[in-house]
Amino acid sequence: MLQRLEFNKTGSYEAFPYLSKCMGELSFLRCDDRPYVFTKLDKSGGNWIVNNSNRKVLFEPDKLCMFPNGRLYHPAPFDDFGLVRSSIAEELFHRFEFDGDGKPFAFNWEDRQISLTNQLLAFSNN
Known part of the structure; x- marks a missing residue:
């Protein structure tokens, strides 16, 4: 998942600052501190x-x-x-x-x- 991790610039789900794309599916992510x-x-x-x-x-x-x-x-x-x-x-x-x-x-x-x-x-x- 980390290889596909990027900032969420979609304009959707702004409470989720990160995005992971996998096989056409978008996973919106947030974490308590840092993604790494x-x-x-x-x-x-x-x-x-x-x-x-x-x-x-x-x-x-x-x-x-x-x-x-x-x-x-x-x-x-x-x-x-x-x-x-x-x-x-x-x-x-x-x-x-x-x-x-x-x-x-x-x-x-x-x-x-x-x-x-x-x-x-x-x-x-x-």
């Missing part, structure tokens, strides 16, 4: 597993971004960024370094401290 959810981190291959599927996205630790709402995000090939599953975010939490204001500035990965770009904060509404 990173459900597993394949540490050996350096990839995220997306939505419990065989779809993979390259893991870029410097691009992890914790929004003010406490959720963790990472760039995705659709709609700019995806949500990191909460159980994975909890596993990764101890790897973050925080400044005096409690904002993450670095991530410890493979025996290195990696500075976070926090570029995704531009998309944060909080």
